[in-house]
Amino acid sequence: MKKPLGIYVHIPFCIRKCLYCDFLSFSAEETVKERYIKALLEEIEAAPVKFSFEPSEYEVKTIYIGGGTPSCVNEVYINKILCKLNETFFYKKQVSPEKTEDLNITQNRNKAENYKTAPNRDKTETFTKTDACKRADKCINADNKEHEVITEQKEAGEPDSGRNLRKQMIRERNQGIEITIEVNPNTAEYEKFLSYKNAGINRISIGLQSADDEELKMLGRLHTWEEFLSCYEAAERAGFSNINVDIMTALPGQKEETLRDTLCKLTQLSPSHISAYSLILEEGTPFFEMYGKDAGGRFKKTVETADGLNNRKKAVLPSEEEERALYYLVRDELKRHGYNRYEISNFAREGYESRHNTSYWKRVPYLGLGLGASGLINEVRYKNTTDMNTYLANSESRSFFEEEICLSLTDRMEETMFLGLRMSEGVSKAAFSDCYGKSMDEVYGRVLDKLEKEELILNTAERAALTDKGIDYGNYVFSRFVGSAV
Numbered sequence: 087m088k089k090p091l092g093i094y095v096h097i098p099f100c101i102r103k104c105l106y107c108d109f110l111s112f113s114a115e116e117t118v119k120e121r122y123i124k125a126l127l128e129e130i131e132a133a134p135v136k137f138s139f140e141p142s143e144y145e146v147k148t149i150y151i152g153g154g155t156p157s158c159v160n161e162v163y164i165n166k167i168l169c170k171l172n173e174t175f176f177y178k179k180q181v182s183p184e185k186t187e188d189l190n191i192t193q194n195r196n197k198a199e200n201y202k203t204a205p206n207r208d209k210t211e212t213f214t215k216t217d218a219c220k221r222a223d224k225c226i227n228a229d230n231k232e233h234e235v236i237t238e239q240k241e242a243g244e245p246d247s248g249r250n251l252r253k254q255m256i257r258e259r260n261q262g263i264e265i266t267i268e269v270n271p272n273t274a275e276y277e278k279f280l281s282y283k284n285a286g287i288n289r290i291s292i293g294l295q296s297a298d299d300e301e302l303k304m305l306g307r308l309h310t311w312e313e314f315l316s317c318y319e320a321a322e323r324a325g326f327s328n329i330n331v332d333i334m335t336a337l338p339g340q341k342e343e344t345l346r347d348t349l350c351k352l353t354q355l356s357p358s359h360i361s362a363y364s365l366i367l368e369e370g371t372p373f374f375e376m377y378g379k380d381a382g383g384r385f386k387k388t389v390e391t392a393d394g395l396n397n398r399k400k401a402v403l404p405s406e407e408e409e410r411a412l413y414y415l416v417r418d419e420l421k422r423h424g425y426n427r428y429e430i431s432n433f434a435r436e437g438y439e440s441r442h443n444t445s446y447w448k449r450v451p452y453l454g455l456g457l458g459a460s461g462l463i464n465e466v467r468y469k470n471t472t473d474m475n476t477y478l479a480n481s482e483s484r485s486f487f488e489e490e491i492c493l494s495l496t497d498r499m500e501e502t503m504f505l506g507l508r509m510s511e512g513v514s515k516a517a518f519s520d521c522y523g524k525s526m527d528e529v530y531g532r533v534l535d536k537l538e539k540e541e542l543i544l545n546t547a548e549r550a551a552l553t554d555k556g557i558d559y560g561n562y563v564f565s566r567f568v569g570s571a572v
C-alpha cells in the first residue's frame with residue numbers, strides 16, 4: 087500500500103510586510119519572482135532523487151501553497167508549480183463538483199450582500215459596546231433561527247437522506263487530493279480564482295485577521311473589511327466552497343466588542359473553516375519593538391501612537407486573563423454557529439477540517455519545498471535555507487539545508503504526543519501501539535497519571551486528549567512529554 091504524503095510549497099513574496107509578521111516573506115521585483123519559480127520547479131523535479139524515494143511509494147494526499155502571499159505572484163506560476171508537482175508525483179486531480187454546496191454559495195453571497203448594504207455597515211461608524219453586542223445578538227438570533235428551520239425540516243422527515251448525502255460528499259471529497267492556496271485581499275480577483283480552480287486547487291485560505299478597519303490598520307495590513315469581502319465573494323463566485331478565513335486575537339487594544347463584531351460578520355458569511363491564532367510578539371518585528379520587553383526584561387504593556395496632530399492614544403496588550411477571555415469568546419461563539427473546534431486554534435464545519443494541517447499533527451510525511459520550507463520525510467526533519475541567493479544557486483541539491491535532524495524513536499514518540507494532543511480527538515492509544523510496538527501507558531503512564539490528576543488531560547483506555555483546562559496550560563502539558571519516555 088502506498089504511503090500518504092503531504093506537500094508544502096512556500097512562496098515568500100508579499101506586497102509589504104505586516105507589522106507583526108516574522109514569516110519568511112518580503113516584497114520583490116518581478117525578475118526575482120521569475121527566477122524563484124524557476125528554481126522551485128527544479129527543486130520539485132529533483133525531490134525524489136534528493137530524498138531517495140520513488141514517487142510511486144507515496145500517494146500525495148494534500149498540497150498546501152503558503153507564504154508569504156502566494157496570490158501576489160502571477161497565477162501562471164501557480165499553474166506551473168502544480169503541473170510540475172503532477173508530473174513528478176502523478177496525483178489525481180479532484181474534479182467532482184459538490185452540487186449541494188452551490189446553494190450555500192448563493193446563500194452566503196446573499197448574506198454577505200445584505201451585510202454589506204445594511205445601513206449600519208458604514209465602515210466609518212464607531213460602535214459602542216451596546217451597539218456591537220446588539221448586533222452580535224442579532225446575528226446569533228438569525229443563526230439560531232436558521233438552525234430552528236433546519237431542525238424543523240429534519241423533523242418533517244427529510245433528515246436522513248440529507249445527512250447521508252452530506253456524509254457521502256465528505257467521504258468523496260476526502261478521497262481526492264486537497265489543494266490549498268493562501269490568498270490575501272487585494273491580490274486575487276475572480277479571474278485569478280478561476281485560474282486556481284482550473285489548476286485543481288479546491289481550498290482557499292484568506293488572511294483577514296480582523297473585520298475592524300482600525301485594527302487592520304494597526305496591524306499594518308493592506309486591506310479593509312470591504313476589500314476582504316470582495317475577495318471572499320470572488321472566490322465563491324469562481325466556485326470555491328471550501329474556504330478558510332484566518333483571524334487573530336490578543337491584538338493591542340483589542341476589546342471583546344471588536345472581536346465579537348469580527349466573529350459576527352464572519353459567521354454571517356459562514357466560511358467552511360476559521361483559524362483563530364493569538365498574536366505572538368516575535369523578535370525582529372516592529373511590533374516587538376513597540377510591545378516587546380524593555381531593558382528590565384518586562385513586557386511593555388503600552389505604547390503611544392500618533393493619532394492625528396495633537397491626540398495620542400494608548401494601545402494596550404491584553405493581559406493573560408484577557409487573552410484567555412478572548413479565546414473563550416472565539417471558542418464559544420464559533421461553537422454556537424456550528425463550528426467544531428478540532429484543534430486548539432482551528433474550527434470547521436463538519437467534514438471541512440484542514441486535511442493538510444491535520445496531517446502535520448498526525449506526523450504524516452511531507453515535503454517542504456521552497457525557500458525556508460520545512461519537511462518531514464523518512465523520519466528526518468529538515469529546513470531549507472532561508473537565504474535567497476543560496477536557494478537560487480542550489481535548488482536541485484541537498485546542500486541548502488539549514489537544519490537536518492534525524493529523529494530518534496524517543497523524538498518520534500514525543501512528537502506524536504505533543505502534536506497529537508493539539509487535536510480535540512487527542513492521540514489514539516491503538517495507533518500509538520501500532521506505530522511504536524509499545525503501549526502509550528507503558529511509555530508515558532506516569533506522565534499521563536499526573537496530568538490526569540491535574541485535570542489537564544482525559545485519559546481513557548482508547549485515547550489521551552486535552553481537557554479545556556489542559557488547553558489553557560497547553561505548553562506545560564506538551565513539555566511534560568519531553569524527556570519522560572520510559
Ligand code: SF4
Binds near residue numbers: 154270293
Ligand atoms: S501578508 Fe502574511 S506573510 Fe505577508 S507580511 Fe503580512 S502576515 Fe506576513
